[in-house]
Amino acid sequence: xxxxxxxxxxxxxxxxxxxxxxxxxxxxxxxxxxxxxxxxxxxxxxxxxxxxxxxxxxxxxxxxxxxxxxxxxxxxxxxxxxxxxxxxxxxxxxxxxxxxxxxxxxxxxxxxxxxxxxxxxxxxxxxxxxxxxxxxxxxxxxxxxxxxxxxxxxxxxxxxxxxxxxxxxxxxxxxxxxxxxxxxxxxxxxxxxxxxxxxxxxxxxxxxxxxxxxxxxxxxxxxxxx
Ligand code: C5P
Numbered sequence: 001x002x003x004x005x006x007x008x009x010x011x012x013x014x015x016x017x018x019x020x021x022x023x024x025x026x027x028x029x030x031x032x033x034x035x036x037x038x039x040x041x042x043x044x045x046x047x048x049x050x051x052x053x054x055x056x057x058x059x060x061x062x063x064x065x066x067x068x069x070x071x072x073x074x075x076x077x078x079x080x081x082x083x084x085x086x087x088x089x090x091x092x093x094x095x096x097x098x099x100x101x102x103x104x105x106x107x108x109x110x111x112x113x114x115x116x117x118x119x120x121x122x123x124x125x126x127x128x129x130x131x132x133x134x135x136x137x138x139x140x141x142x143x144x145x146x147x148x149x150x151x152x153x154x155x156x157x158x159x160x161x162x163x164x165x166x167x168x169x170x171x172x173x174x175x176x177x178x179x180x181x182x183x184x185x186x187x188x189x190x191x192x193x194x195x196x197x198x199x200x201x202x203x204x205x206x207x208x209x210x211x212x213x214x215x216x217x218x219x220x221x222x223x224x225x226x
Contacts (some may be wrong), residue, residue, distance in 0.1 A: 002047025003120055004098030004169065005040050005071045006090030009033045009106035010079020014031045015209050020064070021054050024105035024216045025214065028223055030067030031124065032208060035109040035221070041071040043116045049074035049095040050090040051106075084181045084188070091176060094169075100124065101172050103185045104164040110217055111164065111205040118199045119166040128194035132201030133159030159198050162205040 009032075009181050023033040031158045032161025034050070040049060049071045055078045059063055070076070077093045079086030086105050093102065094147075102116065122130040136158040142151045165185050175188035182188050186196045208214055 001099040002045040002097060003043055003100045003102060004048040004050075004094040005043060005046065005102045005104060005164070006087055006094065007033070007036060007040060007049065007051045007104050007106050008083060008086045008090060010054050010086040011083065011107070012054075013107075016211060016214065017097050018211075018214075020210075021057065022208065023053070024057065024064050025041065026067075027109065027210075027214065027217055029111065031064070032217075033106045033108040034068035036106045037068060037071060037074075039111060039113050039116065040104065041069070041118070045100075045120070045206070046071065048094045050093040051076045052079040052086045052090040053077075054079060061126050082181050083089050083183065084176070084185075087185055088176045091172065100166060101169045102164040102166045103172075105207055107120060107208045108163050108205050109208060110220060111162070112202050115202050115205055116160070116164050119164050121161070122197055123166040123168060123198050127197040128168050128171045129189040129196035131161045131184070131196060131198055132164070132205060133161040133198040134201045134203065136160050157195075161198065162201045162207075178186075 009023030011022050016022050018025045024031045027035055051074055058078055060076055075093050077089050079089055119130045136155055139155055140158055141149045144150050171189055171194050175192050190196050208217055
């Protein structure tokens, strides 16, 4: 059995302020989602892909999809109001052909294939959950509602995590059955008591969130040859 990938692309992208959902914002003339799917299509052992988009963008023949190539056999489903609901919809659409599931943000459209490969390899070698992460360069504080500092975690123990996050399919299904919201899938799996490992991420796996991020992505990605 192979690898299933849920690509979540149903966010509104309010912080990007582009007027279209973030995953459909163009980068060198093609939606972020198209760039993300180019890499997903090359994942070794790929068996299933679900792409989760806003309700109004389900028509893959519409102009918004111009420049997006769906991997063979990929299904497109509508997302929910929160990221967790979008992942659950994509997970339900994957079908039974995969035993490892990756969840990937379309907004991390420049994530190198090597990150996908590292995550899959670690799940295959026995960890129920695997997330790519980077050491944190800033000192991080925890604060209360008044902005008063409540603690300073030892920076050496912190990792900023990215996607794709990889899981044993049954473990991820069970974690999502709880119906709780979280900003990443690993948090749900952690709560079920399964072991989650961090493997090396990549600075190129940054999430396009602000207009500055989009400019950075455009600088990093070589322009298309015409
Ligand atoms: O909002 P945020 O930047 O955390 O979104 C991360 C990823 O999750 C993006 O690719 C976005 O499209 C997706 N998302 C989603 N459904 C939501 C919210 C976010 O698919 N309701």
